[in-house]
Structures are given as structure tokens and as C-alpha cells.
Amino acid sequence: MPVGPTPGWRLCVAPMLDWTDRHCRYFHRLLTRHTRLYTEMVTTGALLRGDAARHLAFNDEEHPVALQLGGSEPDELAACARLAQRWGYDEVNLNCGCPSERVQRGAFGACLMAEPSLVADAVRAMRDATDLPVTVKHRIGIGRDESYGFVRDFVGAIADAGCEVFIVHARNAWLQGLSPKENREIPPLRYEIVGRLAADFPALRFVVNGGVTDDAQLDAHLRRFGGAMVGREAYHRPWWLADWDVRHLGAVASPATDRDAIERHMVVYMARQAAQGVPWPHVARHMLGLMNGRPGARRWRQVWSDHRLRDDPPEVVWRRAREMLQPAAALA
Numbered sequence: 001m002p003v004g005p006t007p008g009w010r011l012c013v014a015p016m017l018d019w020t021d022r023h024c025r026y027f028h029r030l031l032t033r034h035t036r037l038y039t040e041m042v043t044t045g046a047l048l049r050g051d052a053a054r055h056l057a058f059n060d061e062e063h064p065v066a067l068q069l070g071g072s073e074p075d076e077l078a079a080c081a082r083l084a085q086r087w088g089y090d091e092v093n094l095n096c097g098c099p100s101e102r103v104q105r106g107a108f109g110a111c112l113m114a115e116p117s118l119v120a121d122a123v124r125a126m127r128d129a130t131d132l133p134v135t136v137k138h139r140i141g142i143g144r145d146e147s148y149g150f151v152r153d154f155v156g157a158i159a160d161a162g163c164e165v166f167i168v169h170a171r172n173a174w175l176q177g178l179s180p181k182e183n184r185e186i187p188p189l190r191y192e193i194v195g196r197l198a199a200d201f202p203a204l205r206f207v208v209n210g211g212v213t214d215d216a217q218l219d220a221h222l223r224r225f226g227g228a229m230v231g232r233e234a235y236h237r238p239w240w241l242a243d244w245d246v247r248h249l250g251a252v253a254s255p256a257t258d259r260d261a262i263e264r265h266m267v268v269y270m271a272r273q274a275a276q277g278v279p280w281p282h283v284a285r286h287m288l289g290l291m292n293g294r295p296g297a298r299r300w301r302q303v304w305s306d307h308r309l310r311d312d313p314p315e316v317v318w319r320r321a322r323e324m325l326q327p328a329a330a331l332a
Contacts, residue, residue, distance in 0.1 A: 012036040014231035015068040022058045024286040031241040031256045034249045044071030056087045066091035072108040074125035081126040096138040099173035099183040110173035116157035123161040137167040140193045167207040270314035280314045299324035
């Protein structure tokens with residue numbers, strides 16, 4: 001039977017390198033209780049030969065939260081999957097979609113799509129190592145080859161290894177000549193390819209990713225697919241997330257009804273983090289889009305991004321930032 005949409009993967013915020021750290025995810029969780037959140041991609045080497053705790057630590061409030069791994073060696077990915085379970089994550093996701101040259105030099109990311117048998121071995125090893133769901137995030141092709149058969153055969157091989165959830169960025173990854181940013185914008189979006197996959201593999205869940213910027217698109221994708229993943233639009237326009245639980249996830253109420261209250265909650269969190277040695281700008285940078293559309297929002301952002309204030313307590317910076325905003329009551 002087809003897998004119907006459930007809150008599990010119905011809405012997700014994409015893993016974004018240098019952005020979706022634990023402070024970003026804490027902020028997003030204040031806005032939506034049920035959207036699935038993802039870590040930045042963490043390489044197997046960073047976990048097995050580096051400071052694993054720095055990469056794996058997260059706040060209990062972040063659940064459901066998934067660890068995205070970058071790597072290609074099945075035994076190393078299995079060891080990292082065990083770490084994910086030990087640390088309490090809800091899912092392990094394998095990155096088969098990142099097109100950056102640095103990732104290609106490490107022989108993982110999108111270039112893994114050319115080696116479906118290796119990815120299948122990795123998925124088997126990870127599933128043997130953990131009880132957590134093991135999912136794969138990938139593109140619909142690599143290079144200029146737009147043949148459907150390539151991605152169909154890739155999905156088929158990985159499904160045979162036991163993967164049941166595929167997060168599909170509906171663009172090809174051009175591995176030469178484009179930057180990662182250009183790879184998110186220039187290869188054409190082809191949602192119809194994800195639709196063909198869903199039709200050909202009705203027992204699997206396909207979560208569509210790429211180019212989603214508004215509720216109309218989300219509504220259309222959620223009618224057609226098993227879920228949708230949003231990236232940079234969610235990061236730059238975070239207040240959008242505050243409507244997701246009620247509009248898309250069947251909740252009776254949103255956890256976030258007041259942007260001022262969200263900001264205040266983040267100030268308390270920043271103070272708590274500062275007491276543990278985390279400078280408040282490392283946290284504040286993630287909420288700079290919170291007041292978009294409010295009179296004074298630009299000056300408010302300037303205060304929170306002013307590193308000359310980095311030695312001031314978050315409470316002091318907050319009071320200065322508040323002076324830049326027109327009171328919410330005056331907006332009615």
C-alpha cells in the first residue's frame with residue numbers, strides 16, 4: 001500500500017551546512033513542534049576521528065531530529081549510525097546529494113549516485129547497526145544526463161537494501177562548473193521525476209525538496225508526495241514556520257503566536273548558552289529574519305548582528321534591539 005503522509009516526514013527543514021546547528025534547530029523548534037529537523041551534514045571522519053561530542057550534542061527540545069552523515073565507507077557509516085542511536089537521534093540520513101568539490105574529493109555526496117551498489121551496502125550496514133530509520137537524501141541525476149532510468153535504478157537498488165524514505169532534491173547535480181549555490185538554482189527543477197518515482201515505488205515514501213517558497217507550493221507537494229523539505233526559505237523567513245503545525249500538520253494550535261515572545265525566549269537561551277561559554281552571536285545569527293516585515297526590522301537586525309556588542313550580556317543587547325522596533329500593538 002502507498003505510504004500516506006504522517007507528521008514523521010510530512011514537513012522537514014533541510015540540513016544546511018553552517019546553518020542548521022543546534023542553536024538554529026532550537027530556534028526553529030520554538031516555531032514548530034512537529035516539523036522534522038536535520039543537522040548539518042557531519043562527515044564520518046569528524047565523528048570517528050574528531051570531537052564527536054561537539055558535532056552530536058543537541059537540545060532535548062529539538063526532537064524529532066535527524067543526523068545527516070557524509071561518508072562512503074559502510075563500516076564507518078555503521079559506526080556513526082550506532083553513535084546516532086547512542087546520542088538519542090530519531091533518524092540517520094545519508095547525504096547523496098551535495099555537489100561541492102570538497103565533498104567530491106571525499107568521494108561522497110552526489111557522486112555516490114554513480115555507485116548505487118556502494119550506497120546499498122552502506123544502507124545495509126547502517127540498518128544492521130541501528131534501530132533508527134535510515135534514509136537517503138539525493139538528487140534526480142548527476143551531470144547533464146536527465147534520463148529517468150538513472151534515478152529509478154538508484155532508488156531501486158537502495159530500496160532493495162531496506163531504505164524506505166527518500167528525500168529527493170528535484171534537480172540534477174552538475175558536478176563540474178557550478179558552485180553549490182548555483183547547483184541549488186541553475187539545474188532545472190523537475191518535480192515530475194519525483195512523481196514518477198512515487199508512482200513506480202508506491203511502497204516507499206518520497207519527500208520532495210527544492211525551490212519551495214510558499215504555502216501554495218507546500219499544499220501542492222503535500223497532496224502529491226509523502227512530504228516536503230524546505231531549506232533556505234525556512235531559514236531566511238523563519239516566521240513562516242509558525243503556521244506549519246496548524247496549516248499542514250493537523251495541530252490544534254501553534255506553539256508560536258507572538259514574535260516578541262519568541263525573541264524573549266531566545267534571549268533566555270542565549271544567556272544559558274553564554275554561561276556555558278557559547279558567545280551569544282553564535283545563537284543570534286539564526287533569528288535575524290524573525291522580524292521581517294515589522295517596521296524597524298532592519299535596525300533590529302543591525303543590533304543583533306553588531307559584534308561590537310558581543311561582550312555585552314544578551315539581555316542588554318535585547319533591550320537595545322527592542323528600541324528599534326515599533327511596538328507590535330501599534331501595528332494593529
